[in-house]
Amino acid sequence: MDYGIETQCIYGNGEHFDGDRTGAVSFPIYQTATFAHPEVGRSTGYDYSRLQNPTRERLEQVVAALERGIDAMAFTSGMAAIAVLMELFRPGDHVIADADLYGGSVRLFNHINEKNGIAFDRVDCSGESVEGHIRENTRAIFIETPTNPMMHVIDIRRMAEIARRHDLLLIVDNTFLSPYFQKPLTLGADIVIHSGTKYLGGHNDTLAGFLVVSSVELSERLRFILKTTGSALSPFDSWLILRGIKTLPIRMERAQENAIAIVKYLQAEEKVRRVYYPGIEGTKEYELCRSQATGFGSMLTFEVESRECALRVLKQTKLIPFAESLGGVETLLTYPATQTHADVTEEDRIRTGVTDRILRLSVGIESVKDLIADLKQAFRRE
Ligand SMILES: *Cc1c(COP(=O)(O)O)cnc(C)c1O
Numbered sequence: 001m002d003y004g005i006e007t008q009c010i011y012g013n014g015e016h017f018d019g020d021r022t023g024a025v026s027f028p029i030y031q032t033a034t035f036a037h038p039e040v041g042r043s044t045g046y047d048y049s050r051l052q053n054p055t056r057e058r059l060e061q062v063v064a065a066l067e068r069g070i071d072a073m074a075f076t077s078g079m080a081a082i083a084v085l086m087e088l089f090r091p092g093d094h095v096i097a098d099a100d101l102y103g104g105s106v107r108l109f110n111h112i113n114e115k116n117g118i119a120f121d122r123v124d125c126s127g128e129s130v131e132g133h134i135r136e137n138t139r140a141i142f143i144e145t146p147t148n149p150m151m152h153v154i155d156i157r158r159m160a161e162i163a164r165r166h167d168l169l170l171i172v173d174n175t176f177l178s179p180y181f182q183k184p185l186t187l188g189a190d191i192v193i194h195s196g197t198k199y200l201g202g203h204n205d206t207l208a209g210f211l212v213v214s215s216v217e218l219s220e221r222l223r224f225i226l227k228t229t230g231s232a233l234s235p236f237d238s239w240l241i242l243r244g245i246k247t248l249p250i251r252m253e254r255a256q257e258n259a260i261a262i263v264k265y266l267q268a269e270e271k272v273r274r275v276y277y278p279g280i281e282g283t284k285e286y287e288l289c290r291s292q293a294t295g296f297g298s299m300l301t302f303e304v305e306s307r308e309c310a311l312r313v314l315k316q317t318k319l320i321p322f323a324e325s326l327g328g329v330e331t332l333l334t335y336p337a338t339q340t341h342a343d344v345t346e347e348d349r350i351r352t353g354v355t356d357r358i359l360r361l362s363v364g365i366e367s368v369k370d371l372i373a374d375l376k377q378a379f380r381r382e
Helices: 005-011 054-067 078-086 103-113 156-165 216-229 235-246 248-268 284-292 307-316 346-351 368-380
Strands: 071-075 094-098 119-123 138-144 169-173 191-195 209-213 272-276 299-304 332-334 358-362
Touching: 005 054, 005 235, 005 248, 054 071, 054 209, 054 235, 071 078, 071 216, 078 103, 078 191, 078 209, 078 216, 094 103, 103 119, 138 156, 156 169, 209 216, 235 248, 248 272, 248 299, 248 368, 299 307, 307 358, 307 368
Parallel strands: 094 119, 094 138, 138 169, 169 191
Antiparallel strands: 071 209, 191 209, 272 299, 299 358, 332 358
16 A cells, blocks of 8 residues: 555554454554464464564564565664674674764674674765775675764765675664655665664653565565574564554654754854754755755754863753653753763774764754753853
């Protein structure tokens, strides 16, 4: 069915749930570890919840529909999804990873994947020539766009072309824009990652992760790793994320509207040196983001005049919590240098611009006048 994305967020590809005699409108939570078989050699299609569970399956169908994938897999967290993904590679393989990535992905690469014989080159995929870094053993390009926290925008179509030419996988972590604003598989990516904890769940209450794939072969390989290593999402958490996704479009729109208003305020705030947000007209990020996404999202980063000023703002907001994470209805203020990027080496942090004067805001759906008033008083109080 060719439903609009708002409808797909509620009904997936249009299959109303009809396997339940009660007609329940909300998809049931199948809180069961195992399923009885009618007889030897026959199965209902469900054997054991590590492999299949109806609630998780429903969620996976919705996410696959939103991202235009042929399959989606739901994991206990974004990092669990990425850890399974990296099992596609063998000792001796080489991966090109963008220079500005979620700190947890960097920690996984540096402390776990490298130990297992996978080599990485960190390349600024928004600027540098990526092709110059491709080796005989290169297997994949791994990017996020916009990047975290510096909000660089990477040309997904260009990365897909390079990947195709050299027979590499293009992997895109699409957490920041969500499929509501950006669908990397339609631009040529092979695998999309989500931290479902963020916009998909949307309420800062549940951890989840997704891999969405463009081919049957990738689906089979990754499902084998998932069932073997066992990090599939629980039925109850699957249901919470299903519920969150139903309001994804209106949350994304409202949060973006708030973010744009906050960007304007921050640009006029004298203690702010620079605001990083792809929706600022006249920047190259703006044009590129417009060419591959239908929105700019509600993540923004800003640089203040000094480290002391950053610490003061973090301490003095009253409404906005100082907390890690993003993508929920609550606006959160993050200090990347000591939080999300604490495990990135100082040298890498400074090189990518994540200094101790950088603050990151995940804008939620509160009244924007309250958010701006809170930031204003935090800047003014001594
Ligand atoms: C949070 C996040 C992750 C990790 O997801 P968890 O659900 O916290 O494990 C990966 N990528 C990005 C871009 C994120 O923001």
